[in-house]
Amino acid sequence: MALDRTEVEKIAHLARIALNEEDIPATTAKLSGILELIDKMQAVDTQGIAPLAHPLETTQRLRTDAATESNQRDAYQAIAPATEDGLYLVPRVIE
Amino acid sequence: MHEKTLAQLSQALHSKTISSVELTEHYLKRIEQFDGALNSFITVAPELALTQAKAADQRLADGTATALTGIPLAHKDLFCTQGLRTSCGSKMLDNFVAPYESTVTARFIEAGAVTLGKTNMDEFAMGSSTESSFYGPTRNPWNTEHVPGGSSGGSAAAVAARLCAAATGTDTGGSIRQPAGFTALTGLKPTYGRVSRWGMIAYASSLDQGGPMARTAEDCALMMQVMAGFDSQDSTSVDQPVADYSAGLNDSLKGLRIGLPKEYFASGLDAATADAIQAAVKQFQALGAEVKEISLPNAGLAIPAYYVIAPAEASSNLSRFDGVRFGYRCEHPADLTDLYKRSRGEGFGAEVKRRIMVGAYALSAGYYDAYYLQAQKIRRLIKNDFMAAYEQVDVILCPTSPTPAFKIGEKIDDPVSLYLTDIYTITANLAGVPGIALPAGFANGLPLGMQLLGPYFSEARLLNIAHQYQQVTDWHSRTPAGY
Numbered sequence: 011m012a013l014d015r016t017e018v019e020k021i022a023h024l025a026r027i028a029l030n031e032e033d034i035p036a037t038t039a040k041l042s043g044i045l046e047l048i049d050k051m052q053a054v055d056t057q058g059i060a061p062l063a064h065p066l067e068t069t070q071r072l073r074t075d076a077a078t079e080s081n082q083r084d085a086y087q088a089i090a091p092a093t094e095d096g097l098y099l100v101p102r103v104i105e
Numbered sequence: 106m107h108e109k110t111l112a113q114l115s116q117a118l119h120s121k122t123i124s125s126v127e128l129t130e131h132y133l134k135r136i137e138q139f140d141g142a143l144n145s146f147i148t149v150a151p152e153l154a155l156t157q158a159k160a161a162d163q164r165l166a167d168g169t170a171t172a173l174t175g176i177p178l179a180h181k182d183l184f185c186t187q188g189l190r191t192s193c194g195s196k197m198l199d200n201f202v203a204p205y206e207s208t209v210t211a212r213f214i215e216a217g218a219v220t221l222g223k224t225n226m227d228e229f230a231m232g233s234s235t236e237s238s239f240y241g242p243t244r245n246p247w248n249t250e251h252v253p254g255g256s257s258g259g260s261a262a263a264v265a266a267r268l269c270a271a272a273t274g275t276d277t278g279g280s281i282r283q284p285a286g287f288t289a290l291t292g293l294k295p296t297y298g299r300v301s302r303w304g305m306i307a308y309a310s311s312l313d314q315g316g317p318m319a320r321t322a323e324d325c326a327l328m329m330q331v332m333a334g335f336d337s338q339d340s341t342s343v344d345q346p347v348a349d350y351s352a353g354l355n356d357s358l359k360g361l362r363i364g365l366p367k368e369y370f371a372s373g374l375d376a377a378t379a380d381a382i383q384a385a386v387k388q389f390q391a392l393g394a395e396v397k398e399i400s401l402p403n404a405g406l407a408i409p410a411y412y413v414i415a416p417a418e419a420s421s422n423l424s425r426f427d428g429v430r431f432g433y434r435c436e437h438p439a440d441l442t443d444l445y446k447r448s449r450g451e452g453f454g455a456e457v458k459r460r461i462m463v464g465a466y467a468l469s470a471g472y473y474d475a476y477y478l479q480a481q482k483i484r485r486l487i488k489n490d491f492m493a494a495y496e497q498v499d500v501i502l503c504p505t506s507p508t509p510a511f512k513i514g515e516k517i518d519d520p521v522s523l524y525l526t527d528i529y530t531i532t533a534n535l536a537g538v539p540g541i542a543l544p545a546g547f548a549n550g551l552p553l554g555m556q557l558l559g560p561y562f563s564e565a566r567l568l569n570i571a572h573q574y575q576q577v578t579d580w581h582s583r584t585p586a587g588y
Contacts, residue, residue, distance in 0.1 A: 018462075025420060025465040026427070026442070027458050028450030037459070043521045044412060044463055051409040051483050052475065061481030062488055064311055064341075065297045065537020066561065071340050085204035091434040100429055101438045 011049055012042040106131050107267035108584070111176055111324035114270055118165055118175040125165065125175030129158040129219050132177045136221065136268050139588065144243050145253075145262035147182045148190050149222040157219045164217050172327050174217030179269040181260050182223035183230060184210045184315070185304040189220070193306045194228040194238035194256075197426050197433045197452035207304025208336045209273060209315050216331045221269050225259030228454045229423065230277055230308040232256050233526045235284070236517050237456045244513065245288060246585040247551055251510040254284030260318050261288040266588045271319035271328055275305060277312045278411055279505070279530025282542035285318055286505030286554020289544040291571060291581060292318040293325045296561045297537035298343035301336035307422040309415035310341070312534040321581050322543065322571035326350035329564060348565040354572040359393030361570065364498030366401045369529055375508040381546030381553040382504055385574065389502070392573055399494050399501065403486040407531040408524060410487070413467045413480035414535070419457075420464025426452065459520065488536040495560045500570060504529050505542045505554035533558050541567040544580035552580070 013021075018038045022029050029037060083096060092099035106128060109117065117123045133151050140146050154177065161175035180186065183193045185203035192198045206214070213220070227237045235243040235258025245253040246266040253262040257274030261284035264272050274281040276294035285292030293316045300315045307313060317328030329350045336342040365386070370379060386396050428434040428448025435451050438444035453461070467476035494501060506526055516523040533540040538558055545555040559567045575581050 021462045021466050021469075023446075024469060025458075025461045026424075026445040026449055027453070027461060028443075028446035029458075030450075033455075037455075037462075040459060040520055041462060041466075043519075044459065044524075045466075047521050047524065048409040048412050048463075048467075048476065048480075051406050051413075051479055054406060054479075054483060054486075056479060056482035056486070059482040059485055061478055062485035063481055065488065065535070066343065068298075068341075068343070071344075073337075082204065086430070089200070089202060089204065089431045091428065091431075098430055100441060101444055103441050 011045045013038055013045065107135060110320050111270045111327055112321070114176055115172050115327070119170065121165070125158040125161040125219060126155060128175065129154050129177050129221070132221055132269055139266055139268060142244065142249060143246060143262050143266055144241050145225055145259045145266065145268060146179065146222045147192055147194065147225050147240050147259065150189055150220060153189060154219050154221050161217045161219060171216045173213065173331055175219065176270050177219045177221045178213060179221050179224045179260060179263050179272040180210055181226055181257050181272070181274050183226060183275060183306040184273060185306065186210050186220065186223065189223065191223065191306065192239070194226040194240060195453065195457070196239045199239065199433065201432060205304060208301035208338065209305070209332055212331050224263055224272060227256035227258070228457050229306070229419070230256040230275060230280055231419070231456050231460050233279070233283060233523050234516065235259060236513060237454055239454060242513055245510050246588055247288065247510070250512055251551065252287065252513055254287035254510060256280040257318060258284045261285060261290055264290055264318055264320065265585060267584065271317060271324050273315060274318045275313055275315045276534065277309050277415060278534050279527040281316050281318055282505050282530050282540055282554070282556050283527060285542040287510035287552060289552035289580060289583060290318055290320065291322050291325050291541065291543045292316065293329060293541045293564065293567065294533060294539060295329070295333065295564055296539045298341050299539070299562065299564065300332045301339040301342050303336055303339040309418040310422060311418060312415060321575055322541070322568045323351070323354060325541070326354060326568045329568070345562065350565050350568055353565050353569045356569050357393060358389065358570060358573050361394040361500070362498040363389055363394050363396045364399035364494055364501045365396060366404065366494070366501055366503055367398050368401055368404045369503040373507050374504060377546070377548035378504045378508065378553050382502065382555055385545045385555055386502065388574060388577055392577065397498065399497055401490040401494060401532065403483065403490050404532055406483045407487055407535055408528055410480040410483040410535060411531045412463065412524060413476045414484065416460040416464035417467050417477050418464070420461045420468065423457070423461055428452070456520065484535045487532055491536045491538055499559070500567065501558040503556055503558070505556045509548055509551035509553055529556070537561070539564050539567060541571050543571045543574065546580060
């Protein structure tokens, strides 16, 4: 399935990825090529076949609903782009 | 010293023929001498390595050493290492120093192994050539005009050039086996869930699996003994006893039933690779194995299914990279959406952006059933093929790649062409079965690889079969010229 520029811009927005104007034509062509590759599976009749999400088909292991982690806020925030008073700083959204 | 295998180095360390500090210094010098031309390391950690080597020598002296104590290793740069940069080959994580240690690397530290550094890789493990790294491509030591394969190409090149004794890799669609095949190494992708994924930066969670990359099957067995095992921190880790991977290496192959999938020997397979596999078949027959043709009828659907499932999972896993809590943040964002979009647009490379977008598309309203659900159904057909095959044979023998290592730049602008290089490896990831790649010959100076695929948790048997082959062949003991 070939994508057009509008669809690529929409997907990029959904994925929260900014594309440079000059990259859009090549991205459109390459994404269309990939979709053409994966479209080959549409011809397969899979009626009655159950999807397989986990190779071993095991169920998610559960644990007791109890806090086990210690507070490591300082360690985690040491690698943040910007913090203040134990909070993550992001750009002002509302002036 | 670097000519020795990991097993031989372990003996030398335990017999005090050499100290870990001497061995570590030797490898650090080799990295300094050779890695400029190969670019197999993103980060070299001499201070950490020598500190660990001194501690290893103490353990070797006081009798608490394991088989891995004092062995200099390298780790793919997606295993989080506390205090040492983990970049995942991406500008996004160029400044990321994890505040925790992955289970795999923690187990190596506990065993007393030495960390020389972190190896180059395709960005976020998305690639088959190690050309998509933010830190530039890695070169194949067998011919530096060629790729070492990917995404664990840095680990492959480092081991092949004898810059470390062995290394870790990860395999989502063939990323251990394909580079092992391109560089004449032995690499094992374990059963899904056998090796903990905790602290491995996730690409496609239902496919990713860590494993060893080394010179021989015997070395991979020693690595697996440390890497494998249940981990309560990884909800996909399997709670099963770990085999003694070295114990059965010398078992006879008499009566072993090997299957050759006819779909893997169709058009597109390089003639020299096909000849090498046929020669290997004869070797296995001489060792007592029985060989028969089998069929994996849905193998041709693996690439389309993989390129829906893996990007879908990647689009979810990589949503955490938003420029807020860690990683790259764009400058002067106008608002929160601009912060997300430009941080991700500037921080991710082209292939990562493409796969996130394919994943977002496949999961979006109106397309979910046609793409994601259909791919998961095809995944079951592929698993069923393997289960039916293992009723007839014990293992499956096939090439690792359709061709030997291709040239740097040859496929990088054509993603579909690059994706097709994983055509023989991806099925094992979709089904979750283990596979081992090992060298089977050379053509024009470039290695040719073969792989053996086994039923779930048959790693010990795969290592045994590979080891027996390596007792009667010498492909694995050849060294690239100049190293």
